[in-house]
Amino acid sequence: MQLPQNPLHYLQEELYTLIHQPLFGFIDKGSLDGILFWDLTQQHNMWISSGFWHILGYHHDTMEHLASNWKAVLFKEDLSLALEKLNKHIQYPEYPFNRVLRYRHKNGSTLWLRCRAMVLHNQSQQPTRMIFLHNDVTALMQDKDEIQYYQNEIAKLHQEMQSQSFLDPLTSIYAHKGVEENCKYLIEASKRDGSLLSVAMFEIDAFEQLHQQHDQERIDKILKALAHTLYDSTRRVDIIGRFDSEKFVVLMPNTSKEDAMVVSWRICNSIRRHPCGGVDITLSCGVATRSSLLQEDTQKIYEQLILSTDEALHHAKKESNRVQHYDNIHVTIPQIELQDMGDMEEQPRYEDYYR
DSSP, X not given: OOOOOOOOOHHHHHXXXXXXXXXXXXXXXXXXXXXEEEETTSTTBEEEOHHHHHHTTOOGGGSOSBHHHHHHHBOHHHHHHHHHHHHHHHHOTTSOEEEEEEEEOTTSOEEEEEEXXXXXXXXXXXXXXXXEEEEEOGGGGOSHHHHHHHHHHHHHHHHHHHHXXXXXXXXXXXXXXXXXXXXXHHHHHHHHHOOOEEEEEEEETTHHHHHHHSOHHHHHHHHHHHHHHHHHTSOTTOEEEEOSSSEEEEEEXXXXXXXXXXXXXXXXXXXXXXXXXXXXXXXXXXXXXXXXXXXXXHHHHXXXXXXXXXXXXXXXXXXXXXXXXXXXXXXXXXXXXXXGGTTTTTSOSSSSOOO
């Protein structure tokens, strides 16, 4: 006699329907040690895979699918910080959630699980679900010096995030600190998979003259319009930010030098053809590209990238409305004429270009 099977939890059933869609690519990239699927409209409901409870020493049949059960096995300090970062990810999906969290095993020991999360939206663009993928990295965190270093970094980052603005209040994109933190995160990712990271720094040509010709209200409209154009002209995986008063930065993960130049030219050409805030402006741009080794210092890599883009921008500004790559500062190469760039908006060089 065959025993009746337990019915699927509604979140589990929903997740199985989504797995055939683009969400599968997100799941497939991780070797998983546990999946959580959270109903943000009814936040007490959370489908928790049996693998998650197995790795923590529990039998899944004894654990209800409740968010409170997940929170109960997560270290209190890590839960507070995780919820803070999850709220940022919900508000700004381009802000990644990728953290190592401490969980309490049933036997009292500590497990370190790397948790990646992605928010899902309904047709009205309201956040309704969130999926968590876990990987067991306990073996990598056993060394006491590494654990202490990680705890210190958490405390330092938390303090910095509390004391400094992460977003630019005028344009609603990342401010200087937000650019720095995201760039360091992308550098870490580049170190792990050997991919290329490109950084483009844009500056409004003759910005001082604009200030002399227009009042602050008009200048603010120009900056907002420029931020909007940068957002519309970049991929979802790209990070945009306002580096200072007239400089804007685009971080382009997994992007070659050639693709970064095409993207930067496209942005400059779009700005040249369409007034920003009702005013005709042009941009100059400096670009730098590099891959990183795992043993290299992230802070030094970040500083080198910013210095390289700034130096390339300095050379680009000598002629205005120009894109200059750092690698080509001392190399004579033909510049792409603007009139030859018209079809680039219709023919992106690589997939998922537009937001």
